[in-house]
Amino acid sequence: MRGLLTLATTTHRAVDPGSGLVLDPGTAWTLNPRVAVRPEPFGALLYHFGTRRLSFLKDTRLVDLVTALADFPSVDATFAALGIAEDARPGYVSALQRLADTDMLLPSTDHA
């Protein structure tokens, strides 16, 4: 087991309930436009200007994945495009779900 993601909050807010949606890898998702991505040697730091939540993505592939999501019609298609192996995908899906829960990711309608 290895952590891909650490969440932190820089201010005290009731934890944002987020979309409450289950992230189905067969559907399209995108990074929330209110979230900024700061590349770091360990991966990236995400900052949500609305919830003021800071997240640390401790995996450069997860960073690639998150930033590429919007370009593909589904999460699965993004996996395929980035060459992420089948057996590694469940780990990434759960990391993405955590990001969806904290409003960092939103379902995308562009590819509907």
Add this chain to the structure above:
Amino acid sequence: MTLAPERRPSLIDHFERGLDSPICLTWELTYACNLSCSHCLSASGRRDPNELSTEQCKEIIDELQRMQVFYVNIGGGEPTVRSDFWEIVEYATSHDVGVKFSTNGVRITPEAAQRIADNGYIDVQISLDGATAEVNDALRGKGSFDLAVRAMQNLKDAGVEGFKISVVMTRHNIPQLDEFKALADEYGATLRITRLRPSGRAVDVWDDIHPRPEQQRELYDWLVAHGEGVLTGDSFFHLSAYGQTLPGLNLCGAGRVVCLIDPVGDVYACPFAIHDEFKAGNTVTDGGFAAVWRGAELFTELREPQTGGACAGCQFMDTCRGGCMAAKFFTGLPLDGPDPECVRGLGEELLQGREADLEFPRPSVDRSHRTSPPRPRAKSRPVPVSIGMGAPARPPVSACEIDPLAGFVPPGAATASSS
């Protein structure tokens, strides 16, 4: 295909080596202040004639935006007494730099409170160091309690939710923890408590007001019992040696992920380390903030692996890491040894062993009001106590305020894992 099987550096490892941009940046806009708190960390009072101009402040904000510093902690002095305060704040929030500012409340009028409510990217922290006027005003000056309460009322009336009441813990207000919490609840505010460090003018009063060893335990236990929803700025990580690791990245972030820009543009490793020893450069004369942050010799040194010195063999090294650099420096203790408030009592021993005529480092800059009362340094009379090490059921909650290392959901609960 496997995901890198070897042990990869943890976040703490990365933070220890420093990041390209700080995570927790404090920016003191002015040394001018209407009050003369006896423990002021920046020895403020009088405006510095070389204070950065509005334009220079905006240049710094442009740079922060480019460096993706997502928010700054603005303080002082009393930042709101600058006539361009709102201009600077609103320039920042419209350039992707959120603002959290600390104030004694003097300018938080109903109009200012409304402005804060309307902006959405501004967080306010009202400084209050006693839950009663008696305890508060003894440190912060007569009338300062009423000033703060009036500001809190205005914020509440304007509908600003979750503003912070920020308390520096002393031996006089630790018994008031429950009262502080009740006060915060009454105003729809969030209580934030931080550690008293012997910085600025506090160098003179620290011996007299820093929590007694048994009070540190009291504070820790209170946090364990009531910590839910109380912010600590991760400033009590030296207390994690009492029990289990406190959530957060337990390390001193000075010059690595933390720093201070002072009102004249001098960059220091930490807001609690305003001393030439910890000055890395100047935003105006050394080519801008990024150049100082990324290139200063001092910061390069601070980002080198630390050996742990006298703390190296300590069983609590992983969580406490020798505590706070600034606290050691201003009490005259070696930087590679235990914190003056080391929970094992080792700092206390060192304090007692200091030479009677030891010259303490003084803050290199002192803008105290010239009318401030004289500040004799009292000799402390520490009471030796032994401290138990029982593990509490649940560690306190914390979040990044002055220290960056904030509010991390404890590992496990917070971590998405791959198999």
